[in-house]
Amino acid sequence: MNQNTTLRVCTIALLVGVASCLTMVTAPADDVIYGAVNIVAREQGGQVIKASSEIRESRKGPVSAEWRKENLIDGKRVEGEIVPANSYGWATTTAPAVREPAWVVFGFAGNRQRLIGAVRIDPRTNDPRVIGRWVKNFTVEVSVIGAEGPWQRVSNFECINVARPQRFVLPAPTPAKYVRLLINSNHGSNARVGFGEFEVFEALVGDDELTKAIEGMESELARLRRFAAARAGAKAGNIGPPNIEDSLIAAKNGGSVIYTSSVALDEDDKELEQWGSQNLIDGLIATSADDPDHNSLGWSSNRKPTEDAPEMIAFAIPGEYGAVIDSAIIDTNTRDPWGMMRGAKHVELEVSTSEVDGPWTSLGVWTLPMEPARHWLQFAPMEARYVRVKVWSNFGSDRYVEFGEFGVFRHSVDVSVIGGIADSIDRSLVELKRYREGVLTETGPGE
Numbered sequence: 001m002n003q004n005t006t007l008r009v010c011t012i013a014l015l016v017g018v019a020s021c022l023t024m025v026t027a028p029a030d031d032v033i034y035g036a037v038n039i040v041a042r043e044q045g046g047q048v049i050k051a052s053s054e055i056r057e058s059r060k061g062p063v064s065a066e067w068r069k070e071n072l073i074d075g076k077r078v079e080g081e082i083v084p085a086n087s088y089g090w091a092t093t094t095a096p097a098v099r100e101p102a103w104v105v106f107g108f109a110g111n112r113q114r115l116i117g118a119v120r121i122d123p124r125t126n127d128p129r130v131i132g133r134w135v136k137n138f139t140v141e142v143s144v145i146g147a148e149g150p151w152q153r154v155s156n157f158e159c160i161n162v163a164r165p166q167r168f169v170l171p172a173p174t175p176a177k178y179v180r181l182l183i184n185s186n187h188g189s190n191a192r193v194g195f196g197e198f199e200v201f202e203a204l205v206g207d208d209e210l211t212k213a214i215e216g217m218e219s220e221l222a223r224l225r226r227f228a229a230a231r232a233g234a235k236a237g238n239i240g241p242p243n244i245e246d247s248l249i250a251a252k253n254g255g256s257v258i259y260t261s262s263v264a265l266d267e268d269d270k271e272l273e274q275w276g277s278q279n280l281i282d283g284l285i286a287t288s289a290d291d292p293d294h295n296s297l298g299w300s301s302n303r304k305p306t307e308d309a310p311e312m313i314a315f316a317i318p319g320e321y322g323a324v325i326d327s328a329i330i331d332t333n334t335r336d337p338w339g340m341m342r343g344a345k346h347v348e349l350e351v352s353t354s355e356v357d358g359p360w361t362s363l364g365v366w367t368l369p370m371e372p373a374r375h376w377l378q379f380a381p382m383e384a385r386y387v388r389v390k391v392w393s394n395f396g397s398d399r400y401v402e403f404g405e406f407g408v409f410r411h412s413v414d415v416s417v418i419g420g421i422a423d424s425i426d427r428s429l430v431e432l433k434r435y436r437e438g439v440l441t442e443t444g445p446g447e
């Protein structure tokens with residue numbers, strides 16, 4: 001395979017993965033909750049768009065009000081002796097046959113698309129049950145295009161000849177703008193077919209399903225990003241480390257420190273401000289103590305980090321949804337005259353996409369050399385709102401751990417087609433999360 005073919009095959013494989021996650025939104029019926037509201041009801045804005053036939057007052061006369069198709073969604077029912085005036089149900093002029101089924105087309109308020117999960121038929125009309133005119137076998141079809149179709153068959157059902165509403169669950173939540181019922185048979189009459197009321201209920205896929213779908217998409221997206229990054233890296237050759245001024249959490253870029261486990265204390269047990277963690281994002285690199293122009297000192301803990309109690313500093317990336325990051329810089333230069341025993345040795349980076357206090361996802365653990373230097377840490381692109389540095393150990397001091405500057409970056413720009421696709425999936429993911437959090441609602445502006 002040449003490189004292009006390889007790329008195409010990989011792209012298809014990855015997109016199939018993403019697509020399979022997207023279809024997870026269509027959950028198995030067990031995980032679906034059905035809406036309580038009949039969304040095709042006239043009082044909900046539902047419509048009966050057309051029907052194969054309706055009984056007329058005379059052969060060429062007007063449609064009989066008692067049997068018009070609109071009666072199917074008027075909420076009126078024949079119940080025993082109670083027969084609503086002018087609303088007996090809907091009935092056709094001939095008996096249905098498989099080759100020539102009777103049919104009715106329904107639409108929702110504003111001709112909007114809905115995700116439907118179940119329908120209910122009340123067979124009762126002013127015709128008595130025993131004469132066999134009530135609906136028996138029928139097919140549910142949907143169209144997401146128009147009231148003329150094209151129609152997609154959903155399932156066949158059978159309505160039994162008893163005087164009560166009967167519910168039919170669709171095999172899977174189904175998007176529909178229009179619903180067509182094809183009625184293939186009644187219970188024996190050769191005169192007509194009819195029924196009293198038709199209802200449609202939304203499929204409300206549980207939040208858990210949405211969360212599962214989002215998580216699935218996130219892991220597929222991470223795969224896609226790694227692939228894109230590898231490609232971009234191969235293309236650009238060895239690209240150098242980012243500039244500390246471009247750090248997304250630099251104070252001058254809107255970043256901030258939100259948590260620090262400890263700061264070195266003076267004799268009066270007061271925190272030494274000059275060793276505070278804000279020094280980690282001030283853009284200044286510490287120089288040695290005897291440098292007359294020395295500036296920012298760096299951060300120093302007040303404890304030796306241990307495996308049971310690592311030292312930690314957490315940072316916030318500006319913006320409501322954070323950013324995608326793929327590398328970090330940790331500069332271990334500080335202005336500590338006591339030397340390198342206090343330097344950070346094992347550091348772990350973590351990100352949180354949701355809250356200030358996690359949950360945290362680890363990006364990896366790095367072992368830094370003793371000699372103070374700038375270190376470029378690279379990892380697979382990750383979405384992050386908060387970044388946490390955990391320092392697990394130093395080089396021997398039993399009092400402090402220190403480093404001087406920290407930054408995170410989106411460094412490898414995805415110029416490839418695949419990178420662009422990943423970005424658009426990323427945007428969709430953000431929309432999905434906003435939907436889950438209730439920021440996006442079903443009704444758009446102006447409706």
Ligand SMILES: [Ca+2]
Binds near residue numbers: 071074089
């Ligand atoms: Ca009715």
Ligand SMILES: [Ca+2]
Binds near residue numbers: 281
């Ligand atoms: Ca600094």
